[in-house]
Amino acid sequence: MDLDLTAQQETLRRAAVQFARERVAPWADVIDERGEFPVDLIEEAGRLGLMGLTTPQEWGGGGHDYVGYALALEAIARASATVAVILSVNNSLVAETIARFGSRAQKARWLHRLAAGSAIGAFALSEEHAGTDAQNQRTVAAPIDGSSDRYRLNGKKVWVANAEAAKAALVFAAVAPAERDRQVTAFLIPMDAPGLVRTAHADSLGVRGLGCMDLELDDVEVTDEDRVGPVGEGFQIALWALDGGRVAIAAQALGVGLAALDEALVHAKRRQTFGRPIGAYQAIQFMLADMATELDAARLVTLKAASLRDSDRIRGEAAMAKLLASEAAHRAADKAMQILASAGYRRGSKVERLFRDARATEIYQGTSEAQRLVIAASILPMEKLGRRRRETVIRDSGLGIRDPVS
Numbered sequence: 001m002d003l004d005l006t007a008q009q010e011t012l013r014r015a016a017v018q019f020a021r022e023r024v025a026p027w028a029d030v031i032d033e034r035g036e037f038p039v040d041l042i043e044e045a046g047r048l049g050l051m052g053l054t055t056p057q058e059w060g061g062g063g064h065d066y067v068g069y070a071l072a073l074e075a076i077a078r079a080s081a082t083v084a085v086i087l088s089v090n091n092s093l094v095a096e097t098i099a100r101f102g103s104r105a106q107k108a109r110w111l112h113r114l115a116a117g118s119a120i121g122a123f124a125l126s127e128e129h130a131g132t133d134a135q136n137q138r139t140v141a142a143p144i145d146g147s148s149d150r151y152r153l154n155g156k157k158v159w160v161a162n163a164e165a166a167k168a169a170l171v172f173a174a175v176a177p178a179e180r181d182r183q184v185t186a187f188l189i190p191m192d193a194p195g196l197v198r199t200a201h202a203d204s205l206g207v208r209g210l211g212c213m214d215l216e217l218d219d220v221e222v223t224d225e226d227r228v229g230p231v232g233e234g235f236q237i238a239l240w241a242l243d244g245g246r247v248a249i250a251a252q253a254l255g256v257g258l259a260a261l262d263e264a265l266v267h268a269k270r271r272q273t274f275g276r277p278i279g280a281y282q283a284i285q286f287m288l289a290d291m292a293t294e295l296d297a298a299r300l301v302t303l304k305a306a307s308l309r310d311s312d313r314i315r316g317e318a319a320m321a322k323l324l325a326s327e328a329a330h331r332a333a334d335k336a337m338q339i340l341a342s343a344g345y346r347r348g349s350k351v352e353r354l355f356r357d358a359r360a361t362e363i364y365q366g367t368s369e370a371q372r373l374v375i376a377a378s379i380l381p382m383e384k385l386g387r388r389r390r391e392t393v394i395r396d397s398g399l400g401i402r403d404p405v406s
């Protein structure tokens, strides 16, 4: 097993570390405090190619592999979790989906701009009744006058990251809401389309400044040219996007966890009690050792999942990476808080921000419970289960794992 990075991966990692240290880190607290989308920083990230890392070069992107991408996101998240999520939504959920499933016209219209950061993308899957149960789409794409190539969209999307600054959104809607699979279909819609309205701004605990908003669709008219992929395949397309997105969130969580470890190490050396640095006490050493070990293990699993982006094993592997990395980051932030004690608990301390940011990684792009369901469905010998049991596993995974028998 070769664990060395390629020259291209190492070059990308170094560039991301430099951008994170010099440009992102000085703004991280301000972004968090104001909760404002960091427009200037994202423009700069676009100029450096960070908004289109995984977009093919022929469409203006960097054409990087997922290992390099994950390393870059980890480095950026170590400075600001918010900036890393903005990049990951644009790269994994929007640009990659267009590159893979979009028409030539959609690619020509959007990919160069998304990769350059002159257009930002958003991914609108979640609804009030469709979070973990994402297939339960109540946004409806109704054929106009019975036509099969023009639709009118009505509904509401919630928690749409990047929405505040986005120029286009991938919107998922049910073409046949009465059918069992609802015929969920993906549409790529410019944010200035008539009837598409940004509404409530999410005032969130962490990853503040993500530009998270609700979107209301009131008679938004689209045509077949706005459709991404076939009618009824939208849910599978969303899951494909989320496979990559979860690797990205695992990398983001790692960055947050490592930042917590950085803070804890500095404090352990500096803070003295009873005439000795607290790092001299075994109780503190053990917490630091657990943090370092868990984060290192999570990184290995994340990079393994990243290397499998194009394989059919990705769904379970990405879920494992996200589960492990987000929970490791949560524990690392918690231990850092314990090591810093009152200095960490103070509002405005870096550890306080990391503690809040880490928590989100266990929720978005599928909760930890959802990841466990996906992992279970990917390892259960489903062929041996009866039809009804298979259907239950598949339905409860909520994540469109196909029945291997039918």
Ligand SMILES: Cc1cc2nc3c(=O)[nH]c(=O)nc-3n(C[C@H](O)[C@H](O)[C@H](O)COP(=O)(O)OP(=O)(O)OC[C@H]3O[C@@H](n4cnc5c(N)ncnc54)[C@H](O)[C@@H]3O)c2cc1C
Binding pocket: 089, 123, 124, 125, 126, 127, 128, 130, 131, 132, 133, 158, 159, 160, 161, 162, 204, 207, 210, 212, 360, 363, 364, 365, 366, 367, 368, 369, 370, 373, 396, 397, 398
């Ligand atoms: C900061 C932030 C940014 C986000 N960005 C986006 C975005 O850009 N685009 C987008 O589409 N969405 C986005 N989301 C939404 C996110 O994906 C959902 O919040 C997430 O999938 C969980 O859905 P929910 O909040 O409705 O929880 P629910 O689905 O209501 O779940 C509630 C609880 O029940 C558990 N649960 C549910 N079903 C099961 C089951 N079958 N078995 C066991 N436990 C279960 C869950 O794990 C959870 O603990 C974002 C959310 C946040 C917080």
